[in-house]
Amino acid sequence: MRLLKFAALGSLVVLLSACQSLFKPGLDDPLPTERLASEHLKPGCQGEQCPLVNIDTLKFPDEPQLDPIVERALLEMTRENNETPLPASLAAYERQFLDSAEPGWSSYLQAKVREQHDGLVIIELSSYLFTGGAHGMPGRGFINYDRRQHKELSLQDMLVPGQEEAFWKQAELAHKAWLLANKLDQDADFQKTWPFQRTPHVALTFGAVTLKYDAYSIAPYSFAHPELKIPYPRLNGIVKPNLFPGRG
Numbered sequence: 592m593r594l595l596k597f598a599a600l601g602s603l604v605v606l607l608s609a610c611q612s613l614f615k616p617g618l619d620d621p622l623p624t625e626r627l628a629s630e631h632l633k634p635g636c637q638g639e640q641c642p643l644v645n646i647d648t649l650k651f652p653d654e655p656q657l658d659p660i661v662e663r664a665l666l667e668m669t670r671e672n673n674e675t676p677l678p679a680s681l682a683a684y685e686r687q688f689l690d691s692a693e694p695g696w697s698s699y700l701q702a703k704v705r706e707q708h709d710g711l712v713i714i715e716l717s718s719y720l721f722t723g724g725a726h727g728m729p730g731r732g733f734i735n736y737d738r739r740q741h742k743e744l745s746l747q748d749m750l751v752p753g754q755e756e757a758f759w760k761q762a763e764l765a766h767k768a769w770l771l772a773n774k775l776d777q778d779a780d781f782q783k784t785w786p787f788q789r790t791p792h793v794a795l796t797f798g799a800v801t802l803k804y805d806a807y808s809i810a811p812y813s814f815a816h817p818e819l820k821i822p823y824p825r826l827n828g829i830v831k832p833n834l835f836p837g838r839g
Contacts, residue, residue, distance in 0.1 A: 618710035618738055622657075625650040633689045642692030644685045645700040651716075657736055659759055660743050661714060665700045668718040668730050697721045705733075708797045709836055712736040715794075731803050731816050732795040744834075754829045761826060762802055763787050765819040766809070785809050797836050799823060 627648050632641040648665060651657045666677050669684050679699070689699050699719040706713040714734040721727030735744040742748075750758055751771035766787040768775045791802040799820040807811050823835050832838055 607804070608663060620706075621707040622651050622654055622712055623737070624704060625652060631689065633692055639725070640654075640694040641695040642694065643690055643698075644688055645697070645699045646681055646685065647699075647703075648681070649702050651706065653711075654712075654736075655736065656741055656742070657712070660734060661702050661716075662735065664714075664716055664732060665702055665736055667717060668700065668732060669720075674786060693723070695721070695723065698726070703732075705794070706796055709838075710738045711795055711834075712738065713794050713796055726812070729806055730791060731805060733770070733792050733801075733803065735793075735795050743769075744795070749793070749830055749834055751829060751831055757829050758826070759789055761821050761829065762789070762819060764825075765802065765821045769817060769819050787812070795830075795834055800830065807809060 593636075596815050599824065627650060628646070630643060630645040636642065646665075649661060662681055664678075665681060665683060669678060670687075678687060688696075697719075698721075701717040703715055703717075703752075704712060705715040712734075714736065716732035718730035719727050720730075735749070736742070737744050746747070746755070746758075767776070770778075770782065775781050786809070788809060790802050790804050792804070793807075794801040800824045802819040802821070804810070804817045804819075806814075806816065808817075810817050810839065823830070826835075
């Protein structure tokens with residue numbers, strides 16, 4: 592009788608586990624998100640010049656290990672340089688900024704899902720910091736999250752070992768295509784002032800690999816955040832085959 596009870600209990604555990612997995616999204620289904628948006632002014636301040644912090648971010652109820660990755664990436668965007676300490680949390684950053692902010696200052700942080708495909712979640716990060724002057728400073732970034740491995744992918748994770756230089760050669764070709772599309776391919780002064788450079792912002796988007804650039808990197812502020820596109824067929828043998836759309 593005791594063996595029967597143990598067998599029945601074991602079957603119940605297996606059944607409950609199976610039922611639980613049925614209600615979680617498969618890799619072909621997009622992860623559900625929960626939006627967390629807030630805007631706070633400097634305490635006690637009134638009027639149009641009150642400093643503010645606006646945070647618009649996401650949580651992933653079915654992939655909670657992604658939440659701290661998103662928060663840390665947003666916090667990284669608040670640092671002036673590598674020597675600046677990382678705030679303990681978004682709430683801590685908000686308090687620190689508002690405590691020291693002068694009239695008219697503002698800080699915006701946003702994380703949004705740009706795409707989901709083949710078990711990948713591509714999150715685009717945005718920031719905008721205004722502390723006086725003609726205009727504020729915008730920032731951008733990407734998170735490439737692999738749901739199969741439950742980890743954020745670095746560029747090294749994306750590439751076949753030993754193919755990083757080949758990847759950047761393809762990026763240079765994409766930059767030449769960008770210059771042509773913007774009618775800058777014959778502008779020697781522009782190309783001398785704004786030469787090609789590498790970017791840390793690389794995304795495994797569905798139609799092509801996307802490279803996004805910060806303001807003042809490969810073009811003046813008026814160009815905002817240029818994007819270069821590298822079609823996947825040009826990345827055969829460079830990007831790992833399982834990361835090509837439709838092959839995962």
